[in-house]
Amino acid sequence: MKIPVLEIFGPTIQGEGMVIGRKTMFVRTAGCDYSCSWCDSKFTWDGSEKSNIQMMGPEEIWHRLTEQGGDRFGHVTISGGNPALLAHLNELVDLLHKKNIKVALETQGSKWQTWFTSIDDLTLSPKPPSSGMKTNFEILDQIIDGLRRDQKGTFSLKVVIFDQDDLKYAINLHQRYPDVEFFLQVGNDDLETMDNEKLLGQMLRQYEQLIDQVMESNVLKDVRVLPQLHTYLWGNKRGV
Ligand SMILES: C[S@@+](CC[C@H](N)C(=O)[O-])C[C@H]1O[C@@H](n2cnc3c(N)ncnc32)[C@H](O)[C@@H]1O
Ligand SMILES: Nc1nc2[nH]cc(C(=O)O)c2c(=O)[nH]1
Ligand code: SF4
Numbered sequence: 262m263k264i265p266v267l268e269i270f271g272p273t274i275q276g277e278g279m280v281i282g283r284k285t286m287f288v289r290t291a292g293c294d295y296s297c298s299w300c301d302s303k304f305t306w307d308g309s310e311k312s313n314i315q316m317m318g319p320e321e322i323w324h325r326l327t328e329q330g331g332d333r334f335g336h337v338t339i340s341g342g343n344p345a346l347l348a349h350l351n352e353l354v355d356l357l358h359k360k361n362i363k364v365a366l367e368t369q370g371s372k373w374q375t376w377f378t379s380i381d382d383l384t385l386s387p388k389p390p391s392s393g394m395k396t397n398f399e400i401l402d403q404i405i406d407g408l409r410r411d412q413k414g415t416f417s418l419k420v421v422i423f424d425q426d427d428l429k430y431a432i433n434l435h436q437r438y439p440d441v442e443f444f445l446q447v448g449n450d451d452l453e454t455m456d457n458e459k460l461l462g463q464m465l466r467q468y469e470q471l472i473d474q475v476m477e478s479n480v481l482k483d484v485r486v487l488p489q490l491h492t493y494l495w496g497n498k499r500g501v
């Protein structure tokens with residue numbers, strides 16, 4: 262079955278979350294059921310790159326990955342858009358596993374797929390109020406229960422923080438799922454600038470503020486506070 266692909270890039274470092282710093286390739290799928298106000302990958306769902314979507318089979322994707330990354334990688338991250346919209350994505354995950362490649366996947370936790378349980382590093386990134394999206398907690402509860410029961414790899418929650426309401430949302434989420442590895446991530450609110458020095462200054466200040474706020478909290482104890490590392494290195498550049 263074909264998969265709608267917008268980007269294949271790497272090797273680079275995973276800039277976010279539970280495997281931050283890990284050498285990885287990226288496969289970015291097209292299409293999302295959300296439309297977050299601050300989405301840094303709007304081109305995957307706003308129609309602006311519709312003509313660049315390539316329908317690719319798993320073998321074709323593997324071919325492109327090796328064309329680009331040679332034999333210099335052992336990890337592939339699937340992101341989007343929302344790759345959880347693709348019921349048959351397990352075909353790619355299984356092929357990568359056959360090739361001895363570990364697989365990470367990024368999704369917002371709005372939709373369950375049975376193949377979630379075979380992902381090595383699964384990140385659920387529910388969206389706080391600043392995104393303009395509303396979390397369906399019934400679905401998120403089901404996803405997390407399913408993962409607790411059957412997950413072969415590891416999974417985590419990652420919340421992007423822009424303001425106080427987002428922090429409240431994160432606190433509530435951590436209290437709801439206290440046993441799940443929890444990451445807070447600095448939000449990038451300057452998606453247009455190509456001035457990397459300016460962006461870096463802003464992002465470092467925001468990282469420090471987020472750290473200060475998390476240190477004050479008596480609920481956010483067993484958590485990690487992370488930058489979106491690739492942004493600090495390469496700004497808003499695509500394909501890194
Ligand atoms: C582009 S999304 C694709 C995967 C999936 N749709 C999701 O949101 O989890 C990948 C990650 O980037 C994060 N992200 C998107 N826009 C961001 C921004 N402006 N600043 C910080 N993180 C952002 C998302 O929260 C998510 O964790
Ligand atoms: N280096 C790098 N790390 C990332 N982690 C999550 C990304 C994403 O857009 O999903 C991403 C990305 O686009 N680049
Ligand atoms: S869920 Fe992810 S890809 Fe979809 S709009 Fe939000 S940040 Fe962007």
Ligand SMILES: [Mg+2]
Pocket residue numbers: 301302
């Ligand atoms: Mg990104």
